[in-house]
Amino acid sequence: MSFFDFSTIPWYQWLILGIVPPLIFLLYFLKLRRSPLQxxxxxxxxxxxxxxHVNSIWQRLRNNLLMLLQLLAVLLLALSCLRPGCRSEELAGDRFIFVIDQSASMSAKDLSSKKSRLEEAKARVKETIDRMTGSDAAMLISFSDRAIVQQSYTTNRSLLKRKVDLIQQTERSSDITEALTAASGLANPGRTSDRESQIDMQVAEGRDAILKIYSDGGVKEVPRFSFGKLTAEYFPIGALELPANVGVTAFSLNDQLESDGQIEVFARLQNSGLEATKVDVSLYVDNELFDARADVDIPGLGSTSVSFDLSGLAGRVEQSIPIRIQIDSPDVYSQDDQAFCVLNPPRLSNILVVNDDPKYLQLAAKTDRVSKLAKVQFETTDFLEQPEYEKQTTLGFFDLVIFDQCAPQTMPACNTVFWGALPVDGRWSKSGRTDVTPIVDVNNAHALMHAVQMTTVHVLSSDLIEGPNGSVSLVDSVEGSVMMLAPRSGFLDLVIGFPLIDYNASGDASVNTDWPRKLGFPIFMQNLFNALGGQSQFAQSFSRKPGQLLNFRARLPYPEISVTSPDGQAETVQARADNAYVFGNTEDSGIYEIRPSGNQEIDQLIAVNLLDRRESNLAVAEKIELGYVEIEGTRSRVPARREFWPWIVMLVIVVLMIEWLIYNRRVLI
Amino acid sequence: MPDTNAPSNSIDNLLPPSLLAKLDRMELVSRKIFRGRMKGERRSTRKGQSVEFADFRNYVPGDDLRFVDWNMYARLDKLFLKLFLEEEDLHFYTLIDVSESMSFGTPSKLHYAKQLAAALGYIGLCRSDRIKIEPLDPVTAPAAPVLRGRGQVWRMIEYLNQLGASSNVPLADSVRNFCSRNTGKGVLVLITDLMDKSGYADALKYLVARNLDIYVIHVLSQEEIDPDLTGDLKLVDCEDDDFTEISVSQRLLDRYRGTLATFIEQARDFCSRRGIVYTMTSTERSVDRLVSRYLRQRGLVR
Structure with a gap:
């Protein structure tokens, strides 16, 4: 590295520049053509x-002050052409990909400069951009739980820096995978940078590029990733010493149905610092201080939980109430110092069961648990012909309709279960019929089949079901699926191939399965009412993450609703065909208020929380593992080349201004 | 160089009526009492025939018996002669510098000098003084008439209108020429810009040697007092085509003003040491104001 850089302009331009000072000198000493005046x-x-003219060289200097100033200006310009600078290292490579972490943990202000980690990362990237030479190209990607290509490859450094400035702090979690995919797709043709696309359009030849990751390292693991032509460098951003931080990593209300009217709120406080600490915690209900805990002990690198009893509110909850927990002791990372949840008034699901022999289902619906969850209405198949059915299913009165060996004329606007029958929308078909088939596979991972044992269940005969695209098989027999779930424009249709009671041609009933006698049956019914009955949506509290889409239904099917964000901005959302609403602008954590348009009454509240232990842990990873490569962090900050030429050019302007002033004001010769 | 600001043949150009009214009430004053040539309106050192009594003296044979004081003879039995003061005219010379440098300024310095000479001459003519206005150009200028009496005003104006800036004769030579031709005593007003590279000292010394009552009126144009110049200039002297190259700057202008102030101070000092009354005036100052205020203060008129 040298102080001067002679390569900024070619030699002949240096020559021209070198001629200028003697030229000015000569011009001044040539006889000036003066206008005669009598x-x-x-x-x-x-x-x-x-x-x-008496004497003194000073007089001469004063006489030629303008010339000296002009010479000075030219010399300064020449100096600025030398691009003076210091403390720089050559930036190897000519293509760079800057990847900046903008996740929630980057808002921590643990640096000695009191800048946030994101600000520090941005400053470092800008310094590196300054070190790029004219032909170097760079692209800019920011990531949280998703990646945004802020700027594709460009050699325009000021544009890059402007785009760096535009990167904003988010409250999202960290996932670098998407950013790596985008970067890799551009560096390695043959891979796509668009995850949705199966076809990669090779627009440019793959070239080596240097991937510079500016992050605190708190990112999700990237299990399968190879860099190809990318060379990754990781710059850990954050304080060397682990900063003390206490954050809320879990916050929820208990299940009121489970606990018999007792309402409790739980919070887990995590200390990511090394030393044990004490914090004060306050609980706000409906924005008023409700309760507080002083000096809650949290061990170093450990966590503790606090709970508050809200039973006093039981029975008085008539509308949704926002609840907020707040850690009153300030720390470097304020994002996790508060969390939100919503206490909703209890609401029963409306479920319609249509069958002519409701015995088993009535039994299953009579459990304590189900009676707390839902109001189940039993009707015979004749009800399907009545206008009341038409009205109630069209308006979305029911959350779930179970058709037991029957089917309606049109599909209702709600979730459905077809037991021993097929939906009438023509998408479903029977691929055959099986007799005395053992159940071979149950999809217990699905919420509907959670904790439902079926291996001991016997089924005498069942239809084999073929569902539309997107169907999920929940129960498989040897010959095929006997229970399938498929979406239908926002609703779910569950089709079960085997009825509980089989009727032969003469109308005699016979037991088709012993499932209702098994323990799994009431659990399945409970899951059914929970998952398809919409109860999960109206449960006491459920929280979304910032940036996540809010997909919800209102209590009544309003044509449009207004969503007020925590920052007070209201946005109108139109209802979709299935009377659901989708709201995407959930960047801030907090309580989102949902009102029918033009109505001040709150329909419901939705809490958005990060509650991410990884984000709350402010430890800066010294290395990150990306795919098969472990990348060591470069802590030592390579200072950017400190450029002096802009200052010199400013000085030239000042000199020229002085020269102009002297010439015009005749202050001095 | 011809005087571009030459006045028309009108008395108004040199002596506006408003000025005439004021001048009528003034008279020229001499600090010294000189002998005139003709009977005039001012007292002379000589005893003569005015009505104003001066002294007595003893009768000597041959004296005019008309002046014997018979009353004294009756009382003292001695013959005394009554002496009366003689009233004489005043020799008033005005020398006008007609070098080419006098043609500069707005109005030109020459025009200003003519106005001043006309005003002073008018005062003199009104008081029956002997007026002679002479350009300092021994070669080309028309012979200067000697004027006396109010009736000669037109002649004086006519003569002044003939004068133009033409001469480049050194001031000293012109003055010496004047002195050699004019031997009378009296009051002399020299109207000049003193811009003579050979100096003004010799010229003034000649005049002092003539024992005249001398007034120097130093006329400068506004362009000389506060030059409005910019840029790089080659200044050409209108009299001898000598040139000086300058790059105008604030500092140079300041220095010029300093030089001018020194020059004026030196001239004033030179004059006061030799009993010459020095007055510096700008062409922007009106002749009316100069005569009625400044020259009255300095005792030339009253």
Whole structure:
């Protein structure tokens, strides 16, 4: 590295620049062509000039001050062309990909400069951009739980820096995978940078690029990733010493149905610092201080939980109430110092069961648990013909309709279960019929089949079901699926191939399965009412993450609703065909208020929380593992080349201004 | 160089009526009492025939018996002669510098000098003084008439209008020429810009040697007092084509003003040491104001 850089302009331009000072010098010493002016007498002027020309080199200097200033300006310009700078290292490579972490943990202000980690990362990227030479190209990607290509490859450094400035702090979690995919797709043709696309359009030849990751390292693991032509460098951003931080990593209300009217709120406080600490915690209900805990002990690198009893509110909850927990002791990361949840008034699901022999289902619906969850209405198949059915299913009165061996004329606007029958929308079909088939596979991972044992269940005969695209098989027999779930424009249709009671041609009933006698049956029914009955949506509290889409239904099917964000901005959302609403602008954590349009009454509240232990842990990873490569962090900050030429050019402007002033104001020769 | 600001043949150009009214009430004053040539309106050192009594003296044979004081003879039995003061005219010379440098300024310095000479001459003519206005150009200028009496005003104006800036003769030579031709005593007003590279000292010394009552009126144009120049200039002297190159700057202008102030101070000092009354005036100052205020203060008129 040298102080001067002679390569900024080619040699012939240096030559031209070198000629300028002697030229100015010559011009000044050439006889100046003066305009003649007749005067009464030169007598006094001669005397004046004689006085001024008496002596001294200073007089000469003063006489040629303008020339000296012009020479100075040219010399300074030449100096600025030398691009003086210091403390720089050559930036190897000519293509760079800057990846900046903008996740929630980057808002921590643990640096000695009191800047947030994101600000520090941005400053470092800008310094590196300054070190790029004219032909270097770079692209800019920011990531949280998703990646945004802020700027594709460009050599325009000021544009890059502007785009760096535009990167904003988010309250999202960290997932670098998408950013790596985008970067890799551009560096390695043959891979796509668009995850949705199966076809990669090779628009440019793959070239080596240097991937510079500016993050605190708190990112999700990237299990399968190879860098190809990318060379990754990781710059850990954050304090060397682990900063003390206490954050809320879990916050929820208990299940009121489970606990018999007792309402409790739980919070888990995590200390990501090394030393044990004490914090004060306050609980706000409906924005008023409700309860507080002083000096809650949290061990170093450990966590503790606090709970507050809200039973006093039981029975008085008539509308949704926002609840907020707040850690009153300030720390470097304020994002996790508060969390939100919503206490909703209890609401029963409306479920319609249509069958002619409701015995088993009535039994299953009579459990304590189900009676707390839902109001189940039993009707015979004749009800399907009545206008009341038409009205209630069209308006979305029911959350779930179970058709037991029957089917309606049109599909209702709600979730459905078809037991021993097929939906009438023509998307479903029977691929055959099986007799005395053992159940071979149950999809217990699905909420509907959670904790439902079916291996001991016997089924005498069942239809084999073929569902539309997107169907999920929940129960498989040897020959095929006997229970399938498929979406239908926002609703879910569950089709079960085997009825509980089979009727032969003469109308005699026979038991088709012993499932209702098994323990799994009431659990399945409970899951059914929970998952398809919409109860999960109206449960006491459920929280979304910032940036996540809010997909919800209102209590009544309003054509449009207004969503007020925590920052007070209201946005109108139109209802979709299935009377659901989708709201995407959930960047801030807090309580989102949902009102029918033009109505001040709150329909419901939705809490958005990060509650991410990884984000709350402010430890800066010294290395990150991306795919098969472990990348060591470069802690030592490579200072950017400190450029002096802009200052010199400013000085030139000042010199020229002085010269102009002297020339015009005739202050001095 | 011809005087571009030459006045028309009108008395108004040199002596506006408003000025005439004021001048009528003034008279020229001499600090010294000189002998005039003709009977005039001012007292002389000589005893003469005015009505104003001066002294007595003893009768000597041959004296005019009309002046014997018979009353004294009756009382003292001695013959005394009554002496009366003689009233004489005043020799008033005005020398106008007609070098080319006098043609500069707005109005030109020459025009200003003519106005001043006309005003002073008018005062003199009104008081029956002997007026002689002479350009300092021994070669080309028309012979200067000697004027006396109010009736000669037109002649004086006519003569002044003939004068133009033409001469480049050194001031000293012109003055010496004047002195050699004019031997009378009296009051002399020299109207000049003193811009003579050979100096003004010799010229003034000649005049002092003539024992005249001398007034120097130093006329400068506004362009000389506060030059409005910019840029790089080659200043050409209108009299001898000498040139000086300057790059105008604030500092140079300041220095010029300093030089001018020194020059004026030196001239004033030179004059006061030799009993010459020095007055510096700008062409922007009106002749009316100069005569009625400044020259009255300096005792030339009253």
């Amino acid at each position: 005067v009464p007498s030169t007598f006094l002027w001669t005397r004046t000039i004689e006085d001024m």
